[in-house]
């Protein structure tokens with residue numbers, strides 16, 4: 001067996017490489033450079049961890065995610081890999097010990113913060129050590145276009161200058177061509193082989209629904225589908241994250257707020273509870289998530305609309321990194337559009353910048369209102385084509401009914417036009433439905449020909465019509481005029497009868513009918529599942545590591561299904577390498593035997 005595959009099976013406990021992994025590893029093993037572009041959860045880490053073990057010397061991993069280094073190293077140690085890290089959180093005497101290990105060849109992998117690498121002392125140390133490779137994680141940090149720019153990354157070209165014989169592998173999940181070109185030029189990777197994996201995350205089920213009563217909708221989603229799962233709820237404002245977190249706690253969930261206004265201790269504490277406890281929900285602004293690589297986040301819920309498809313993709317991408325089914329769930333309404341457009345109008349940027357932002361928001365709205373497969377649209381946005389509808393998004397699972405909204409749209413446009421384009425949605429609905437209230441009389445709107453022409457639709461249906469017309473750019477929202485609606489040139493052909501329009505029919509949001517299996521198969525032995533999770537939790541707590549570092553959910557599930565009774569059966573489970581077999585095999589076999597009322601044979605346990 002070739003060495004990399006042996007390492008994959010014996011150390012990591014996985015049977016096969018995923019498609020580009022094998023080739024990437026071969027490239028690096030042969031001493032070549034590689035640029036790896038893979039979505040979150042695609043399996044980037046193995047691409048440098050396997051060569052780190054297969055090659056002589058220590059692999060140096062440059063990563064900006066200092067807060068995560070400890071966890072990453074803990075996880076590697078669980079696999080029996082000699083890993084360590086150097087960053088500013090380490091007391092000097094410990095750092096010195098690590099440096100010594102590097103010099104004497106006692107390390108397979110060393111994570112370091114980029115600012116360290118630029119210190120002469122560090123470079124000298126590297127020059128005296130045997131190096132297997134350099135891995136540059138989160139390589140998009142060299143890009144000044146992106147939002148994660150780190151100036152220390154610019155100096156990483158010196159790796160190539162000072163250590164021309166050591167192969168380099170740069171990794172990122174950031175897609176766009178401009179960033180990629182910048183990585184290549186700034187890191188001097190012109191000779192590197194590029195590996196670009198698709199951006200699809202097939203295990204994520206995308207669901208977007210109109211917002212009626214967000215709390216009720218969220219509660220139903222959580223209670224029905226994720227009662228004990230870890231997840232993230234994103235909100236736009238700090239205030240709202242606090243309120244929602246407090247309310248979820250009242251409803252019996254473990255929910256913690258996270259936003260830039262909390263002290264750094266509080267944020268670190270909440271993040272660590274999210275990582276280390278089972279089933280914690282973090283209610284956060286977008287400040288939360290950069291580099292969270294918790295694999296078992298089962299859902300990401302948005303109560304407010306992200307500004308761009310890029311943000312939506314990045315935020316939802318934090319779900320299901322372990323490849324198990326996960327939900328990206330969102331509710332949104334007209335209010336979001338108004339609020340976001342307002343924020344953009346008030347932002348500092350140039351007119352050109354504002355137009356670009358507007359454009360990106362429109363793409364996001366397009367994704368919300370689309371009646372065909374969401375995944376096709378999402379991937380299409382990133383320039384990737386999915387030939388068939390995916391079968392794992394809300395529009396695929398519950399096909400959207402459309403109706404001919406031409407007449408209703410004309411009524412809505414005409415109501416806005418005849419009232420001087422000075423009124424917001426609520427008043428226009430009153431006009432259309434023929435309301436007789438003070439405001440109507442005050443403006444003589446009961447005298448308009450449009451007054452009462454729209455009684456056939458109720459207020460919610462009208463709201464849906466207006467939302468779709470705004471989202472599709474027939475109306476613009478005047479932000480100084482308290483959200484009054486103005487007609488856009490796009491509506492001319494519709495008003496003239498040259499064009500018709502199909503609108504989404506809103507249905508009460510039901511649980512998506514899944515074709516993929518949910519994280520817990522229905523016939524799963526719940527008692528055994530809970531007992532295994534309990535065992536994992538105890539082991540994790542004893543070592544101060546997150547539970548998924550012991551075993552991923554998928555491994556526990558496999559235990560439930562296959563119910564191994566011997567060490568050799570246990571070693572067949574995905575994610576069980578030699579070290580974990582030795583360390584945890586017996587404990588878990590006992591739990592399984594206890595639950596099943598079997599007495600394990602001593603010979604089985606030691607076989």
Ligand code: ADP
Nearest residue numbers: 014016017018040041042043044045046321322
């Ligand atoms: P990324 O860094 O690209 O976001 P990770 O390296 O964290 O992704 O890998 C995501 C998950 O996939 C991890 O749980 C990892 O153990 C798992 N994984 C990676 N490669 C394989 C493989 N060949 N077989 C099975 N699981 C894998």
Ligand code: ZN
Nearest residue numbers: 373390393396
């Ligand atoms: Zn689909």
